[in-house]
Amino acid sequence: MTNSIPEIRDTDLMFVIGSNTTEAHPIIAMEMKRAVRRGARLIVADPRAIWLSEIADLHLQLKPGTDVALLLAMSHVIIAEDLVDHAFIDTHTEDFGAVVEASRDATPQWAETITGVAADDIRTAARWYATTERAGIYYTLGITEHTHGTDNVYGLANLVLMTGHLGRHAAGMNPLRGQNNVQGANDAGASPVFYPGYQRVTDPEARARFEDAWGVSLPPEEGLNLNVMMKEMARGRIKGLYVVGEDLVLSEPNATEVERGLNQCEFVVLQDIFLNETARFADVILPAACFAEKDGVFTNSDRRVQRVRRAVSPPGEARADWEILCDLARAVGYPMPDYASPAEIYAEMAALSDKFSGISHARIDAEGGLQWPCPTPDHPGTPTLHGDGPIRGKGVFQAIAYRPSDELPDEDYPLLLSTGRTLYHYNAGTQTRRASGPMSKQRGNFIEMHRRDAKIRGLSDGDRVRVSSRRGEIEAIVWISPRMRRGCVWMPLHFPESPTNLLTNDAGDKITGTGEYKVCAVTLSPVEGPGLEAEAPAAC
């Protein structure tokens, strides 16, 4: 997020796109509800009539995968009606002409034929967004989990830059991070292209810095991202895998291919708190401590580095991941320093990156969470990024063009499936499926669909149905819901006995490799036997 979560309460307009905030980020949604109560405008762009759309001033119920067309048309309106911030564009950006060119033909009427959103609504959204001073964009995986995810993000960034909604209180470009420490994991260099603090592995100067600190020579080429790693596994080029705290089988798209790859691996080590689906392929399993049993930091969506503290003992012989990692490094002959606590590990990382060099456990303990960049011990942290224009040089506009998703519905697979998370469960479900409240609200997998799509297939609420794509098939319970567009269905990913990612498409975005979880084609067939009424989700 360029801005901070508490700023949301001061905003005058929220453009929420590809984020079912009340379910995936309930506490940020509370800030949004507070802003709406105060009188802020809310524009929601989502294929489903999600909870937020009920309190929105405008709901753009676009077809899944057509975000680029919508965003181009909004740019078109803002440029055509001269609602751009010329001063900001002149001072802080480059290549505005490229976007003018790219959106020249993207009229709202054209976008209406692609997105299904009325041209007038697109115009209204564009005008409101461009003419409101404190206007923030909030998005999450509905934007990124597409083969054109990077283009979606560029499209949003173009809107932000052309209207100057950057470096301003309660505005900005705000991706809401899906997991407790996605931000922190990236910050710490768990990336094939970056060392800690976003220093490129291909930059000789950065490499020299880390070679010097770690006392070894380091590989100069970029590594493989997770999506490619999974595919290279199936092709036999990745032969050994060390997996910490992720259920690859349940979390990665096209699970059949992931399983095939894991089967071909010569050696797999898994380090986790529970046995998960991936454990079937592991040669060695190391029991880890959970968040309540160890010390360290998590970094949240608004770049806030906060403490995690040990409250209880790990069960049995389970140990904190950092202790296991140090011992394993020593077992393979690398002299990992004898850290007394995670505070010392953090200090080593902070010393190697300007962004965090002012942050330490001692400071967080004394002052509470600190938002990076925080270069010195007396720096207060940075709630709002780009306070004096873009952080490094100028913001570069990116020309984008609409192209359809990788796999669209056809005669054989006539329904468009999107996937996501619900309020009550979390990812692979290892934690929430062991919690009584979430389980009494949602017991099993379901498929949310429009009543007419159900009716023409002879399906009723609570029926059991087989869902098939080109990659696999699973069973789920039908939930007829007024939130759906006709022709579109939606499923959560939380249920190991009915793994939705058997269906999803592993075609990845060209730059990030992120799989297209939000669009694939499926077909339904009825299943004999009783539908479980108890498994139908409560209306939410």
Added chain:
Amino acid sequence: MSQSVRITVDGVEVQVEPGATVLTAATTAGIAVPTLCHEARVDPMGSCRMCLVEIEGQRRLQPSCAFPASDGMVVHTDSGRVRRHRRVLLSMYLADHELDEDGLPKERGTGNRLRQHVLEHGTGPTLPPIAADRSYREDDNPYVHFDPEACILCNLCVRYCDEVEAVSAITLANRGSHTTIATADQRSLLDTSCELCGGCIAVCPTGAMTERPALGLDWRREEKIRTTCNFCGVGCQLDLHVADDRIVRITSPEPGRTVNDGNLCVKGRFAYEFVHHDDRLTTPLIRGGDGELRPASWPEALAAAAAGLLGVKERHGADALGFVSSSRCTGEENYLVQKLARAAFGTNNCHQCAAT
């Protein structure tokens, strides 16, 4: 533009923003006024009458939580009249409340502010107990327990549910002394729009709303440890309440201090059962020649992991290894995974689910 308002509270002159309440002015002056139904995140209601103060020029005592401060106003929060009012009010609350053997309001959950007020301000005449039927429905939800005998009808839970969580699952029901907190048709919370966020528990001043899993526990024995939630990316701060090396309750730090402003969701507040679950991995496991996993010691398991990974590196090169780190783990641990991949094994094949 806006001029600040000067007001005198118990002889202390303070300046507050226009529109600020008398209670805010008193707090600014460093004077504590007892409250029950007041909560910064919801609109004032002035229903509990606990915060009544004397304002010069006003015939009656006024609720300081709802009364706007105005220029030149003179307020007394501890006059004889105010003290007399508090004692009579607390007597009335006692007559309608379940008491313990000491004649004080019973304690539930994480304390009872009514009890504190009685101890601090005393009571007036003993009034005959009010016996009204407020029998609560049986509710099979696993998290939120409501005891009508401890409820003072301040309506804070209902207002939080309406204004902050905005799901409006609960409401005031019935009339007169039968009034209580209920759901539509007395349904279980599981069959309403309730999202089990537990905000009703967090705002309840008397413990009438409590965490069902923590019923009967002595909150004085709980140690609180501040940490960060392990679910989504909001970074809510949590206080883990620990007794006998187990998490027994989770609460939020007080509003206004952290990014979550006193709020939590169903997962953050309640979904900690996994921590102490029997399914947790408690010992290293190695897959034997028969394909079965068997328990192993740490030295055995670490040696097996090291040998297996080094074997792949020797046979196929370092880039035949992949390291999948975890955005669920700490920053320090992610730092160590990439250091392990790069420095110990010599590959940049290190990533985590941030790609998805």
